[in-house]
Amino acid sequence: MTDERILTCEHVIVDYDGFKALNNCTFSVRYNELRVVIGPNGAGKTTLLDVICGKTAPTSGTVRFGQGINLVGKNAEDITKLGVGRKFQAPSIYSNLTVWQNLDLSVKRASTGVFPTLVGRSTPAERAKISEALETIGLTAHAHDRAGSLSHGQKQWLEIGMVILQEPALLLVDEPVAGMSDKETEQTGHLLKTLSAKQAIVVIEHDMDFVRQIATIVTVLAEGTVICEGTVEQVQADEHVREIYLGRAKVAH
């Protein structure tokens, strides 16, 4: 079983001056799995992604990637190069570059040092990859538009395109459909399902309709720890989960 897993987080604790954003969190993902992580606000979902991609250092615990590489203590650039891609919650793209240039900068290359980048030109193979990514994210018609001029949904897709060009083995996606129209949400669902054929994906999401559309297995996080894992139906039927969500709902009303 263990060798089938691309990602294993064990007993991860992130302690912000006494507030435990992640509290003994244990979580694992198999190869080519599309996993959805849900949970109320403040459950530690984004922190979990931050720990995996090296943005936040955990107070303790281990994060093993692939065949036992420990990601804890590595910096974000190195983790990216190992094959973990991160799509941020707010679209994080280069607004003053064109869509094409955004993608071109994101293509996985042997060296990202200043001098190779200064003299390097895109190879035909790289251009083909960029065209393919444009096709996948549906932005071919916008290839030469300034990225800042895209709609919110298109920006999110562009960022997904940028991340997949890094050819990650594991893709971390933080609330991709927040602020999207229904149609865009559905297209994003298709996109993620297509992508999961090639790589493992962890998606954080709030929108339960969307979760139902894409998820096979759902992990529920609350107060920094995994409280339940299973199919959408199993999770929705779980007493503990209902309690957390209903409890929240009561407060909200």
Add this chain to the structure above:
Amino acid sequence: MPEPAPTTQTSRETLSFFVAGLFFLVVLPALNLLPAEDAWFHVSDFRLNQFGKFLAFAILALGLDLIWGYCGVLSLGQGVFFGFGAYCMGMYLALQIGSESVYGSELPDFMVWTQVQELPLFWYPFKSFWGGLIGAILVPVLFALVFGFLSFRSRIKGVYFAILTQALAFAAWLVFNRNETRLGGTNGLTDFKQLLGFRLSDPGTQRGLYLITVLALGAAYLLCRYIVASRAGKVLIAIRDSESRVTFSGYTPWTYKLFVFIVAAGLAGLAGMLYVPQVGIITPAQIGVLPSLEVVIWVAVGGRGTLIGAIIGAVAVNYGRSVLTNYFPEAWPFILGGLFVVVVTLFPDGLVGLLRRLTTRTPPTAPGLPAEGRPAA
């Protein structure tokens, strides 16, 4: 799908490059040499020399534009690197004065009146022209390497970096003002006589220096253009737009910042080196906080994030100063400050952005400013 074809914008920049090259390299010197001195289109030796100075400033502005306009890192210490270049060339020129000096000593005058008996060791390399020439580039480059390495690697960013470089400018000003620095103190280095045997007072020498400055500016422009057109140039813009994304695309932003900071310092040194023989004096007043800030204003006025904008800004603001200080000498600082405020609030893309807005219907697409900085079109 092929890579994006060069846009009309880049071909327009190529055209302007050749037109400007023709103008500064052929037309201006011809108008200086050929017409009778009283003809209305005659360009006086004084004017030509003045343009030589402005074009040297344009090289300085190009460097700041690379680091600030493209990469979004505001450096308020470019005057320091300019000063390093200027002083290196100035030291060579001061040693060329020889027995023509006021006291007839082989030592520069200021050393005589500050009772320096023999040439300080660090002056020795500047006995040779090559020492001055190489030093003028190498000293700022090495200094930028160390200063940039220490600050960028420690992830010092944004306003903190700006403050740090301003402190650097102030510190340099203090150090260069001291007589103990053996660089002429407040009076700086001046009263130069000759450069490689050419008399600096000769209009022919000044014309030659002017032409060298034009060529140096052309070369500096082409270098910057190569950088911004390369993928590394796109990384610079990407760093300005979203530094964290750059990190998660596998690049190391601080190494790019360091690179461009060093290039900017080298260009500033080159500018200082060309400035000194044309102006004939370098003092600490040229390298402190205020001159460093002024470079920022040139670039902002011309249009940051466009190379041509940096050049236009440097020439236009300095030309404006030379004209306006004739009429309102006291008002210049207020005009300059007012200009900066107007540009930043109303024309964030500067003169170049304004021209683009007038000549095209589409909103500016230059990598000029973060989109949110622009007023709605």
